[in-house]
Amino acid sequence: MIYFDHVTKIYEQNEGEKIEALNDVTLHIKPKEFVIIVGHSGAGKSTLIKTINREIKPDSGDVYVGGINYKDLKKRDIPYLRRKIGVVFQDYKLLPKKTVFENVSYALEVSGIKAKDIKERVPKILELVGLSKKSNSKPKELSGGERQRAAIARALVHQPRILIADEPTGNLDPKNAWGIIEILLKINQLGTTVLMTTHNQEIVNKLKKRVIVMKKGKISRDQEMGRYEE
Amino acid sequence: MTKFIRILKSGFSNFVRNGWLSVASITIMVLTLITMSMFLVVNVVLNTGIKSIQDKIDISVYFNDDAKQGDIIALQEDLADLEEVKTIKFVSKDEALKRYEEQNKDNPKLLESLKDTENPLPPSLEIKVYDPSKLDVLTPIFDNEKYKLIIHKVSYKENKTIIDKLFQATQFTKQVGVIATLAFTVTALVIIFNTVKMAIFTRKEEIDIMKLVGATPSFIKGPFLIEGAIYGVISTLISIMIIGTILYFLAPTLVHYFGGVGDDLSGFIRSNIVWLVFAQLFVGIFIGTVSSWLAVRKYVKIS
Numbered sequence: 227m228i229y230f231d232h233v234t235k236i237y238e239q240n241e242g243e244k245i246e247a248l249n250d251v252t253l254h255i256k257p258k259e260f261v262i263i264v265g266h267s268g269a270g271k272s273t274l275i276k277t278i279n280r281e282i283k284p285d286s287g288d289v290y291v292g293g294i295n296y297k298d299l300k301k302r303d304i305p306y307l308r309r310k311i312g313v314v315f316q317d318y319k320l321l322p323k324k325t326v327f328e329n330v331s332y333a334l335e336v337s338g339i340k341a342k343d344i345k346e347r348v349p350k351i352l353e354l355v356g357l358s359k360k361s362n363s364k365p366k367e368l369s370g371g372e373r374q375r376a377a378i379a380r381a382l383v384h385q386p387r388i389l390i391a392d393e394p395t396g397n398l399d400p401k402n403a404w405g406i407i408e409i410l411l412k413i414n415q416l417g418t419t420v421l422m423t424t425h426n427q428e429i430v431n432k433l434k435k436r437v438i439v440m441k442k443g444k445i446s447r448d449q450e451m452g453r454y455e456e
Numbered sequence: 457m458t459k460f461i462r463i464l465k466s467g468f469s470n471f472v473r474n475g476w477l478s479v480a481s482i483t484i485m486v487l488t489l490i491t492m493s494m495f496l497v498v499n500v501v502l503n504t505g506i507k508s509i510q511d512k513i514d515i516s517v518y519f520n521d522d523a524k525q526g527d528i529i530a531l532q533e534d535l536a537d538l539e540e541v542k543t544i545k546f547v548s549k550d551e552a553l554k555r556y557e558e559q560n561k562d563n564p565k566l567l568e569s570l571k572d573t574e575n576p577l578p579p580s581l582e583i584k585v586y587d588p589s590k591l592d593v594l595t596p597i598f599d600n601e602k603y604k605l606i607i608h609k610v611s612y613k614e615n616k617t618i619i620d621k622l623f624q625a626t627q628f629t630k631q632v633g634v635i636a637t638l639a640f641t642v643t644a645l646v647i648i649f650n651t652v653k654m655a656i657f658t659r660k661e662e663i664d665i666m667k668l669v670g671a672t673p674s675f676i677k678g679p680f681l682i683e684g685a686i687y688g689v690i691s692t693l694i695s696i697m698i699i700g701t702i703l704y705f706l707a708p709t710l711v712h713y714f715g716g717v718g719d720d721l722s723g724f725i726r727s728n729i730v731w732l733v734f735a736q737l738f739v740g741i742f743i744g745t746v747s748s749w750l751a752v753r754k755y756v757k758i759s
């Protein structure tokens with residue numbers, strides 16, 4: 227499903243200092259897997275994720291998603307690729323002036339889905355993430371957990387084969403965090419490949435899923451039923 | 457279709473959200489369109505003015521009373537050979553008198569005094585040419601030794617100066633019109649470019665999110681082009697209303713002062729209003745979309 231072949235991404239900081247956000251990363255994620263990526267802040271987790279939805283282009287190495295080598299991807303194909311990959315961004319990226327419903331339907335509007343279909347699909351997805359009651363609220367009227375759910379709803383509304391969630395439990399209390407994890411597990415059971423990053427050791431250890439540990443842009447450990455300790 | 461409607465809607469909301477920048481864009485665009493239209497109209501007025509004077513022009517060649525019929529006919533034939541000449545009409549002494557009587561029929565005293573004397577009016581040739589600017593070609597014929605003796609007077613000079621002046625005026629307004637319209641167009645382009653640029657900057661976050669949820673470039677860029685086009689449409693409406701109002705109040709005055717020209721003008725407006733609206737619409741939409749397209753191309757990075 228996802229295959230990284232010696233992928234490197236180097237950022238240039240202000241003073242010409244170079245940071246290897248991804249350093250020769252090779253990794254393979256099979257369809258329907260549930261994978262957790264852990265690592266310190268700045269380890270390159272978000273960079274890895276942004277490489278998958280083509281928000282950034284690696285400096286070297288090959289990225290394959292769904293059998294497509296991103297090097298063969300044309301600029302005009304990128305929007306269609308992004309509709310097949312649901313991404314929950316670390317900073318949500320919800321539009322502040324739109325309601326929850328509008329934020330979710332927006333993702334369908336941009337891809338030209340008919341209004342009638344949107345009206346059917348959005349409530350279903352809001353139901354799934356448990357946000358039906360907040361349908362008409364603006365993001366700033368929501369709690370952190372609710373915003374996270376709204377972001378997940380938007381990522382799922384395209385019914386993507388892959389769901390990527392960057393820190394979906396960050397800043398959430400344990401109860402809310404588990405609520406989010408349960409949604410991701412449910413999605414995974416329905417057949418979607420799920421890839422999430424987290425700092426939360428407790429969640430990692432309880433989930434007993436595949437864990438990839440990143441350190442300074444490198445994969446330092448990759449383990450089925452993995453644990454995460456400092 | 458669904459997609460197009462969404463782009464249209466979003467373009468409208470761009471336009472509304474821009475506030476006073478939209479007003480500035482529309483103001484300058486209205487000025488552009490009015491300038492363009494006014495010069496078009498003035499040009500037509502001057503051209504019709506010239507035409508009507510051209511139609512009225514007669515070169516009259518007055519003959520001495522002792523001029524022989526044969527010589528007059530010879531001159532007439534020489535003139536007819538020139539391709540510049542449109543019509544030639546011989547006016548005999550009797551006919552000239554008849555005309556004079558007709559023109560002065562309200563003045564019985566004058567007519568009474570004429571009865572006593574012999575007909576004082578000379579016979580003449582009335583000549584019309586196609587192009588009054590080429591009247592000079594006739595001069596050598598009148599200067600010919602053969603005819604010099606029989607010709608009493610040739611009258612055309614005054615008309616020619618009026619026409620020359622009108623020609624110069626048209627030439628001048630054409631130049632001024634083109635320059636002013638161009639200057640306004642460039643200003644409009646710059647202002648709308650900046651308006652759309654601002655719109656792009658204030659909506660940067662939204663644009664980034666659109667990209668990330670899989671919007672195609674056309675879906676992202678379309679609304680800004682629509683916004684530009686809307687400036688064109690609204691400006692056309694305003695400009696037509698302003699021009700309409702001005703002409704409504706001006707037309708009677710024009711008819712009063714210029715007679716035929718004023719009639720021509722309001723007639724021209726009436727018969728060409730559709731054409732004028734479409735010309736404005738075309739220019740307005742063109743300026744609007746081109747400047748937003750330039751702004752979008754420069755400031756919306758698609759990746």
Ligand SMILES: Nc1ncnc2c1ncn2[C@@H]1O[C@H](COP(=O)(O)OP(=O)(O)OP(=O)(O)O)[C@@H](O)[C@H]1O
Nearest residue numbers: 237238239245247266267268269270271272273274
């Ligand atoms: N656009 C950028 N320009 C320059 N450097 C960047 C950029 N984005 C990330 N970096 C650097 O790349 C490194 C990896 O960043 P990344 O966001 O992938 O870390 P992370 O593992 O997601 O961290 P966190 O857990 O805090 O989210 C960091 O050192 C960061 O400073």
Ligand SMILES: [Mg+2]
Nearest residue numbers: 271272316392
């Ligand atoms: Mg991160």
